[in-house]
Amino acid sequence: MSREVLMSYKNHKRKFLFLFLVILAFIVRWLMSLSPEFTEKYYSRGLDPVIMQPLSRLTGIFPLSAAELFIIILTIYMVVRIVFLIIRAVKSRKWSVFVPFLANVVMIASLWFFIQTVVWNINYERLPFAAVANMEVRDSSVEELESLCRLLIKDTNSLRDQVEKDHNGIMKTDGGFDSIAQRAEEGYTELARQYPFLGGNYGRPKPVLLSRLMSHTNIIGIYTCLTGEANIDVDIPDLDQPSTALHEMAHQRGFAREDEANFISYIACMAHPDADFKYSGSVLALQHSMNALYAADPERYFALVKSYSPGYLTDLMNEQAYWKQFQGVTKKVVDKMNDTYLKLNGEADGVKSYGRMVDLLLALYRNRLE
Numbered sequence: 001m002s003r004e005v006l007m008s009y010k011n012h013k014r015k016f017l018f019l020f021l022v023i024l025a026f027i028v029r030w031l032m033s034l035s036p037e038f039t040e041k042y043y044s045r046g047l048d049p050v051i052m053q054p055l056s057r058l059t060g061i062f063p064l065s066a067a068e069l070f071i072i073i074l075t076i077y078m079v080v081r082i083v084f085l086i087i088r089a090v091k092s093r094k095w096s097v098f099v100p101f102l103a104n105v106v107m108i109a110s111l112w113f114f115i116q117t118v119v120w121n122i123n124y125e126r127l128p129f130a131a132v133a134n135m136e137v138r139d140s141s142v143e144e145l146e147s148l149c150r151l152l153i154k155d156t157n158s159l160r161d162q163v164e165k166d167h168n169g170i171m172k173t174d175g176g177f178d179s180i181a182q183r184a185e186e187g188y189t190e191l192a193r194q195y196p197f198l199g200g201n202y203g204r205p206k207p208v209l210l211s212r213l214m215s216h217t218n219i220i221g222i223y224t225c226l227t228g229e230a231n232i233d234v235d236i237p238d239l240d241q242p243s244t245a246l247h248e249m250a251h252q253r254g255f256a257r258e259d260e261a262n263f264i265s266y267i268a269c270m271a272h273p274d275a276d277f278k279y280s281g282s283v284l285a286l287q288h289s290m291n292a293l294y295a296a297d298p299e300r301y302f303a304l305v306k307s308y309s310p311g312y313l314t315d316l317m318n319e320q321a322y323w324k325q326f327q328g329v330t331k332k333v334v335d336k337m338n339d340t341y342l343k344l345n346g347e348a349d350g351v352k353s354y355g356r357m358v359d360l361l362l363a364l365y366r367n368r369l370e
Contacts, residue, residue: 056228060203067224120225187272211235223251242280
């Protein structure tokens with residue numbers, strides 16, 4: 001380490017001390033994990049909604065995503081700043097010019113990590129949704145899984161006949177995403193009658209400006225806890241937009257785990273009065289269940305695929321054609337990052353944990369399957 005770099009470090013070492021906030025965040029998270037019941041009562045149903053509801057309503061005043069705009073501005077600033085520092089370092093031959101910049105990055109990143117943990121990540125330590133909803137989740141046979149898939153196929157085929165279609169016969173929503181955003185809350189209003197803890201007054205889901213770019217990452221929705229916003233990729237097929245919106249709105253309500261947010265999205269869609277939401281939710285549940293059946297028994301899977309209605313098959317092929325455009329290096333990198341993030345937040349199976357939604361579906365419909 002050169003003398004200039006060392007002197008610059010000494011002048012900014014207080015900023016590097018913010019790294020201790022990362023350690024403190026892990027300690028706080030660990031303490032809250034010791035008692036999920038305490039976390040559920042005093043954090044997830046106590047502190048979290050007190051903070052997130054007014055924050056979400058405040059940022060909801062703006063039609064665009066405040067989080068996305070901040071990220072765009074920050075990215076531009078970081079690129080310009082780094083280029084400027086490289087030019088300065090080359091001209092002066094002093095790499096110490098990077099130390100103040102790195103010190104600020106460490107300080108801000110550490111502070112961000114701590115705040116994210118305090119206002120959001122602790123929700124990973126709450127009681128499972130099955131426990132708070134009094135649902136019995138247990139191991140199920142392949143026969144039960146097959147019966148669930150049959151039931152969902154019947155629902156999906158029936159709902160497909162009730163939705164609007166475009167000139168190509170592909171499912172569409174009247175009014176586009178604006179209509180979805182305006183109507184999304186109705187699903188949770190109805191669902192809160194059965195599960196009051198899923199109620200609340202939050203901001204509407206928002207469209208992502210750079211949705212096409214977002215599709216390259218294979219991420220279709222992002223909840224930003226620092227703004228309380230549910231951000232949706234509006235470039236994806238209409239088929240997926242209602243269930244994606246309600247998925248991110250489940251995160252607004254403090255349910256952090258992806259499998260639980262998927263299940264909550266499904267039951268919120270089915271509680272919604274409009275057919276396009278019901279159909280989108282039914283497709284979400286069907287795809288997860290059929291994926292599980294394929295892994296367990298491919299022969300049963302292919303036998304059931306034959307019972308898909310022509311309308312649903314049209315939507316399914318359109319969905320597959322859409323995502324085929326984005327198979328590449330970017331998707332693989334982001335998948336790896338997402339997998340790492342999920343594992344760091346206690347979802348031991350990483351991306352594979354999305355399949356656990358099926359256990360909740362089986363628990364929900366067990367009486368109908370028996």
